[in-house]
Amino acid sequence: MSERVVECSFLVPIVGDTDRKPHSPIAWRLLQDAIHRLFKGLSGPERFLLVRDVELVPGSYTEEATGNRVHDESRRYTLAIPEAQVEVLRSLLRSAANTFDQRCIYLSVAGAVEFVSAKPQDGYLV
Amino acid sequence: MTKRVYETITGRRIDLARLSRDERKFLLSVRKKYKARPGWSAFASWWVSELGKAGLTERSVAYRICQDLEARLGIAQGKVAAPDYRDYLADLIEERYGSRYRFCKEQGVDPGHLSRVLASRSELSLESLKHVLGALGAVLTVQGEKELREQASPQEASRALAGVK
Numbered sequence: 001m002s003e004r005v006v007e008c009s010f011l012v013p014i015v016g017d018t019d020r021k022p023h024s025p026i027a028w029r030l031l032q033d034a035i036h037r038l039f040k041g042l043s044g045p046e047r048f049l050l051v052r053d054v055e056l057v058p059g060s061y062t063e064e065a066t067g068n069r070v071h072d073e074s075r076r077y078t079l080a081i082p083e084a085q086v087e088v089l090r091s092l093l094r095s096a097a098n099t100f101d102q103r104c105i106y107l108s109v110a111g112a113v114e115f116v117s118a119k120p121q122d123g124y125l126v
Numbered sequence: 127m128t129k130r131v132y133e134t135i136t137g138r139r140i141d142l143a144r145l146s147r148d149e150r151k152f153l154l155s156v157r158k159k160y161k162a163r164p165g166w167s168a169f170a171s172w173w174v175s176e177l178g179k180a181g182l183t184e185r186s187v188a189y190r191i192c193q194d195l196e197a198r199l200g201i202a203q204g205k206v207a208a209p210d211y212r213d214y215l216a217d218l219i220e221e222r223y224g225s226r227y228r229f230c231k232e233q234g235v236d237p238g239h240l241s242r243v244l245a246s247r248s249e250l251s252l253e254s255l256k257h258v259l260g261a262l263g264a265v266l267t268v269q270g271e272k273e274l275r276e277q278a279s280p281q282e283a284s285r286a287l288a289g290v291k
Contacts, residue, residue, distance in 0.1 A: 014205050014206075016246075021207060022200075022204070022205055022206050022207045023206065023207060023246075024206070024207045024209065024210060024212060024213055024246060025135065025197035025200070025201070025206055025207070025209050025213050026209075026212055026213045026216045026244060027245065027246075028196075028197065028200070028206065029193050029197070029216075030216075030244075032170075032174075032193060033184065036183075036184040037184075040183070040184070056165070056166070056167045056205075073205075075167055098245060098247070099245040101245075101246070101247070123238075123241065124241040124242065124244070124245045124247075125245070126226060126227075126241060
């Protein structure tokens with residue numbers, strides 16, 4: 001029986017939470033390398049594993065401390081991966097949240113939205 | 127004479143004369159696309175998909191060149207920060223040691239601290255930086271911001287890509 005494949009998309013804001021400055025080139029490169037390393041070749045046919053889409057999406061959220069509406073821009077990645085690999089993706093996003101200085105990262109798995117938050121012990125992208 | 131070396135924003139030199147036929151063909155299509163100065167993310171989406179179609183993987187030098195081209199667009203479009211010493215360190219470590227793990231093990235560097243530094247969450251003391259640079263056979267230089275930005279510009283990359291024949 002073939003493995004169920006789910007579409008996952010996640011947003012990485014293009015500025016850090018703390019300094020509101022753009023990320024360094026190395027941060028984006030490490031994310032791209034990690035996606036390729038973790039999801040390519042794991043389950044065979046390439047069609048399961050492509051980075052299907054990368055796009056900039058505008059957005060906004062309310063800052064808890066001040067109640068102010070903050071507008072930001074994020075990069076959206078969309079991947080089609082085997083369902084069994086979703087936890088691997090969550091783990092990657094916890095490291096990404098630390099590397100990109102984000103309290104949490106928006107993740108949608110087959111249309112169900114969740115926010116992946118990170119602790120310091122989740123480490124960084126390598 | 128046209129330059130036959132592609133130099134990344136962190137100074138890594140890639141010999142274009144040693145490209146495989148598939149890499150050359152792929153990079154010629156990249157050069158054409160890049161000439162139109164696409165958006166940072168639109169280009170990212172495009173090249174990743176085209177790389178797969180060309181049967182190339184992340185082990186190909188074409189992958190590193192495209193990552194570099196993408197970063198230059200991001201910097202020029204204000205979406206990505208200009209490279210700082212961390213970008214140079216990460217590249218030198220990869221080039222000379224293959225992995226961060228191996229570098230840390232051989233040089234007695236705390237991998238957790240290095241990860242925090244590369245993620246811009248911590249800094250290296252001047253003493254540690256000297257130790258790390260010594261291990262990499264590198265020196266610290268001070269460069270003007272204008273010169274740095276020119277070096278990291280898409281125009282500079284386009285000139286280097288002209289060496290793909």
